[in-house]
Amino acid sequence: QLRIICTFLCPFLAYGARIQYERIGSDVTMQCGSLDNDASVTWKVNGTDVKARRREEGPRLILMEVNMSSNGLYSCFQNPDGQRRDQINLRVGIPPKEPQVTCRSNTYPKGFYCSWHLQHPTYIPTDFEVDVQHNQRPLEVMRDEVHKNRCHVKFPELFSSFPYRVNVTAVNSLGRASSAISFEESSIGTVLDHWIDNENTFPLVLVYIL
Numbered sequence: 001q002l003r004i005i006c007t008f009l010c011p012f013l014a015y016g017a018r019i020q021y022e023r024i025g026s027d028v029t030m031q032c033g034s035l036d037n038d039a040s041v042t043w044k045v046n047g048t049d050v051k052a053r054r055r056e057e058g059p060r061l062i063l064m065e066v067n068m069s070s071n072g073l074y075s076c077f078q079n080p081d082g083q084r085r086d087q088i089n090l091r092v093g094i095p096p097k098e099p100q101v102t103c104r105s106n107t108y109p110k111g112f113y114c115s116w117h118l119q120h121p122t123y124i125p126t127d128f129e130v131d132v133q134h135n136q137r138p139l140e141v142m143r144d145e146v147h148k149n150r151c152h153v154k155f156p157e158l159f160s161s162f163p164y165r166v167n168v169t170a171v172n173s174l175g176r177a178s179s180a181i182s183f184e185e186s187s188i189g190t191v192l193d194h195w196i197d198n199e200n201t202f203p204l205v206l207v208y209i210l
């Protein structure tokens with residue numbers, strides 16, 4: 001029974017496959033397990049024949065100029081017994097470019113928040129590292145639970161003239177890129193700023209004036 005189920009499902013399951021991330025437009029080499037150079041294998045993608053432009057060199061499949069339609073689950077089977085030797089989940093993407101970062105305060109004088117985004121999609125999982133410094137000292141950064149690309153920082157002191165420096169680094173398997181911005185407390189915590197930036201702060205602004 002298990003065998004029947006597997007006949008239908010196994011070609012579509014990425015379970016146990018390793019993920020290989022590659023750049024759009026590059027030539028990609030996939031190696032079938034640790035087979036010797038003289039091994040002969042057959043490659044399948046999503047359980048069907050590979051039709052993309054390619055070269056095959058022993059246990060290696062070389063795809064030329066991959067694009068998004070090259071994504072898929074690649075399996076290799078050793079000839080002549082047809083035993084599966086490896087499974088690779090190919091994910092094509094691009095390295096991140098510098099993220100765009102903005103910081104605001106809607107809880108002045110408690111703290112401020114920063115948010116960031118990428119102008120171009122990377123198509124593969126991309127994480128962000130955030131570093132906030134004030135007067136050469138790193139500050140505690142709390143990541144927002146709801147907004148993935150947002151963090152909150154408490155002012156360590158008020159009326160400080162030292163600038164705050166926020167550095168956001170976007171990281172994925174293909175590369176990394178950082179953006180840093182600097183601002184002073186006075187430029188982020190003014191009533192006028194609230195007024196213009198965020199209509200949700202309207203009641204807060206009133207309290208602040210009173």
Ligand SMILES: *[C@@H]1O[C@H](CO)[C@@H](O)[C@H](O)[C@H]1NC(C)=O
Nearest residue numbers: 052053064065066067068069
């Ligand atoms: C992706 O590459 C294949 C060849 O490997 C080609 O047939 C196809 O047109 C390409 N698709 C795009 C959107 O460029």
Ligand SMILES: *[C@@H]1O[C@H](CO)[C@@H](O)[C@H](O)[C@H]1NC(C)=O
Nearest residue numbers: 045046068069070071072073
């Ligand atoms: C493999 O299947 C995935 C998911 O259905 C699809 O997005 C991808 O284009 C397929 N890859 C190839 C090379 O057919």
Ligand SMILES: *[C@@H]1O[C@H](CO)[C@@H](O)[C@H](O)[C@H]1NC(C)=O
Nearest residue numbers: 129131167168169178179180
């Ligand atoms: C931002 O952080 C990254 C990673 O920690 C670092 O490589 C980069 O030099 C920093 N950029 C600035 C302007 O400080």
